[in-house]
Amino acid sequence: MPGFLWCPRGGVARLVFICCCFALCRRPPKLREISWLLFVFFSSDIEISRAQSPKAVDVLAKEIGLLTDEVEIYGQTKAKVRLSLLERLKDQPDGKYVLVAGITPTPLGEGKSTVTIGLVQALTAHLNINSFACLRQPSQGPTFGVKGGAAGGGYAQVIPMEEFNLHLTGDIHAITAANNLLAAAIDARILHENTQSDKALYNRLVPVVNGVRGFSAIQLARLRRLGISKTDPGTLTEEEINKFARLDIDPSTITWQRVVDTNDRFLRKITVGQANTEKGFVRQAQFDIAVASEIMAILALTTSLQDMKERLGKMVVANDKKGEPITAEDLGVTGALAVLMKDAIKPTLMQTLEGTPVFVHAGPFANIAHGNSSVLADKIALKLVGEKGFVVTEAGFGADIGMEKFFNIKCRASGLVPSVVVLVATVRALKMHGGGPNVKDLMYLTISINFYLIAQNLQLVADGCCNLQKQIQITQLFGVPVVVALNVFKTDSPAEIDLVCKIAKQSGAFDAVPCNHWSAGGRGAVKLAQAVERAANQKNNFKYLYSLELPIVEKIRIIAQKVYGAQDIELSPTAQSQVDRYTRQGFGNLPICMAKTHLSLSHQPERKGVPTGFILPISDVRASIGAGFIYPLVGTMSTMPGLPTRPCFYDIDLDPITEQVKGLF
């Protein structure tokens, strides 16, 4: 992903563009910069990825101390790691735990993934410290839609990037299959209940097979939940049969949606059940993008196979007609969901361009979901690096959303304590926050916007640092030392770089360091790695932002005011009634996962810098009981991206002779 390469892709245009950049910078190019120019001129992310042959993944697995029976090889460059390792290494002390977060980004991203990868490359290959990067698996929606892949870029990439960006080891597909089996089970159950008498329904649910009738294990569990201790199907009273056989789902309360891992905007609102065979039981429904599924959140937050199975069973999909929650367990599908997810729970091992180990596992978005890779990958990596080693993971989008959820949701689930936060900033984004032009889409950057952003402008940068300062303050709320990583573009002037670092340190950062990992790999992030190492030895006063015991609305208000800087919050009547319902159902003590735009600290994407005086509108409140959080929707948040007029796939191709992928970035 060329998150911080503002360079046209055509040959001549690139050359002209880069020469102009130097002209604007008002100084002759250095030798290093000329070589960079040649590189940019001739290379793309996928070409750099392909130029480096990854070591065989079984060799990598041995290097990092995995036993043969703890690894399941998938081709030459990917492997799944079995959870049994956690038992083997349970007495090994954990390494240091580093979170990479960012300032409020432009839609192009400011390079958190590349900083994460550059940092572990610097630690391992240049400072001889064991380290591991833990990243999210990208959704195929953006890969073929607008954004492209997410394997990092330049000389800070996960390789092979096409393996990272495509099916990987099938985890998102497994989530899709599990999610949609549950969705099909809900509608089919409503139809069967609506078209059969209690007796017919019971006879089908508990059939006589060759003269013998018995409950399945999952049915016996349901009987126990209903307080019926009988085990012989022939002895249930009519009332008990009715209680057992009817879930009585209220179709208007169904919150479980189908998913696809495709940007399919026409599935945002649909009507299902219109074939004659469904006998008129039509209803309005929707598809979400697969990474928004609660099952994805569960994969990211679970700590064991047993825990995952319990969470899958607890997922609330609707209410019954009395207002009581209906779970996946009530539908008898927990076991099947766990079976579908049995391999997905194992993190996938890959490597960076410099051979550093990487776990890719789980990929919730940070705006509509909790935006962090898996607890299990972090836990395994922390054991593998040893006490003096480092595990670097990334929280999606700006620190106000990704990092806040990392601390309050992910760290609560894992019990892990982070050592350092690395906060990524770019001069480009700071100029935007300072009042510069709004960067929208790499494809549609005009020359005027490009040059405006490229030309030195210390005032814009200084003004924009308010956002950096605010994000540092947010980090400090959690008591963890913060190192600012300025992801340097070749067009940033030395004065701009110095200014950002100075303001960052004045604002309370432990240190602030310019990084050149994109063009120089780990070598370009050595100073950052040294700063992170020093910061990790600082005193750490990690604390959560709110107590779980507080009422739902109070927890939302704390996040809105302390993190986003809102004056207050305002709940819609729907949101309020949902809060009341969840509180009544006993779900009030869960952490909060805000669904908010990532493009502003506020709910209004166009408000850059540090907006103040706004009232945060909570339009709806939903619950992911299996994942273990309540998620309020701030304004209108789409859970299904769309394809633009010219999607990424126009440039993607496969060479049938060499089998090489082209145009993926």
Added chain:
Amino acid sequence: MPGFLWCPRGGVARLVFICCCFALCRRPPKLREISWLLFVFFSSDIEISRAQSPKAVDVLAKEIGLLTDEVEIYGQTKAKVRLSLLERLKDQPDGKYVLVAGITPTPLGEGKSTVTIGLVQALTAHLNINSFACLRQPSQGPTFGVKGGAAGGGYAQVIPMEEFNLHLTGDIHAITAANNLLAAAIDARILHENTQSDKALYNRLVPVVNGVRGFSAIQLARLRRLGISKTDPGTLTEEEINKFARLDIDPSTITWQRVVDTNDRFLRKITVGQANTEKGFVRQAQFDIAVASEIMAILALTTSLQDMKERLGKMVVANDKKGEPITAEDLGVTGALAVLMKDAIKPTLMQTLEGTPVFVHAGPFANIAHGNSSVLADKIALKLVGEKGFVVTEAGFGADIGMEKFFNIKCRASGLVPSVVVLVATVRALKMHGGGPNVKDLMYLTISINFYLIAQNLQLVADGCCNLQKQIQITQLFGVPVVVALNVFKTDSPAEIDLVCKIAKQSGAFDAVPCNHWSAGGRGAVKLAQAVERAANQKNNFKYLYSLELPIVEKIRIIAQKVYGAQDIELSPTAQSQVDRYTRQGFGNLPICMAKTHLSLSHQPERKGVPTGFILPISDVRASIGAGFIYPLVGTMSTMPGLPTRPCFYDIDLDPITEQVKGLF
């Protein structure tokens, strides 16, 4: 899949049931039968599967002559095989090619998969002849719905059966992703065309990026198809811009449907596009089960990466407003589809319980699709077994549909000539065809039906052999020798077995052999293997049933009359107009893939035996141009199964400690 085990699953019920069977057979049990009784009493398919540890797949790969760089390992028991092998072994003569087909089955299946597996086990482990089984990948719809898995059963299974029945190596997921990306692209394109002027559309499709504007490779290809030889976007006339930028898709002609690999009946007919963001462009659509996707058919029929890419590009998804076909290539998505399918094209290597190699690759249903595993797996296996070896593959459902499509569609695509057909029959199914009770569902077999089918009844068997005779005659239309494999159930009497074999030979079979592979593995199919070996040395007069040059309607009529025994065919007005359209569009010379029930030779599932005098109704005619066939719909055929009141998943569970799957069969 316990296709031919009519035995209750509960412990005591099983014991009583089996004792009754022996009583009804009017003879004392033999020692072998008592041991079988104990086996049935204590084991299930998954327990047998688990009792045998598969050899490591890299060991298997070496045994069968694969080089290290031709194998991509997926875990301990699965590997993908690279197509480069075909180039390396191109001068090696092919082995013998055996097709396993069947008589018209009961809904429980008559054991073609177990015969296929038993036969290769017999050939390799007992006759020392190299052999390979090529099977379809099962859909997860039936696995969690009604039917269960499809890995064979008893001592003729692919192991581990849970790997076979679940995600395998992700091929069906890749098909789903590719299919749905194309579907999303169609609706998004219609929306973008409807809401933008020619100029705006063109500017977005061919944007100015940093002052430079260029067509992508796929856009240049479109220009060439439109007869526009320009390459500079600035030089197109207004008329050329209109032609280039507008596909002008007529939404009412869209034949491309979305898919999921789940039995989700509520998606059979839906309305999409109801969110405000889609600006009122709603339309009626549907989801099919993933294995019904044209991309699945392409995977099964393709012969190389280049060929697959071309077929993907040629897929017709709709017509434009002038009635001309719109292809995937017109939508600019061919390259992305090929990238998504780049690993799926490699067959997956597994093994039988006795260590014989198995390819699992592609899984189209035989009623609504062409029902055969992949050409590539067969081609690779034919090279690997060597000139004297055997490759055994299976055609779905009865010979009237699976085998007919194997010969007329799959053999045409591959150019391969089959040596022998093995036609599988069971006494159970023959009794049904002779007028016995209709077997519906294993779960709901009553004791009375069970015992009726079990008790010796030579008259019913003799009458039912009309179906066997007819299927032998159908095979003979293609000039290939046929061996009947009677899949023996322990409750079949010797007189019944002898009778079937006698009638089969009188009806023109080269040989007819009882098989006991389910209870005895390869040893139980040695006689079948010997008969197949002899038959393979017979003169072979293989021919297709019809010439491609004939008009579409004539080809349909030949299949209906010669294969199904219909008096004639009758096309609905829709079907006729589709035939006219496809003929006009130049697609008249494709083979025919009938979508017909598998439960009768006719279109009426309840008509068993050999129905005569019926007029076959063709309700609609569709085209899979990329796969390369026209498919007429006979009566009403659902392309999306539903979940029953009590789906299979009620019994499926995962033990979180041992990680073992339970209840999958």
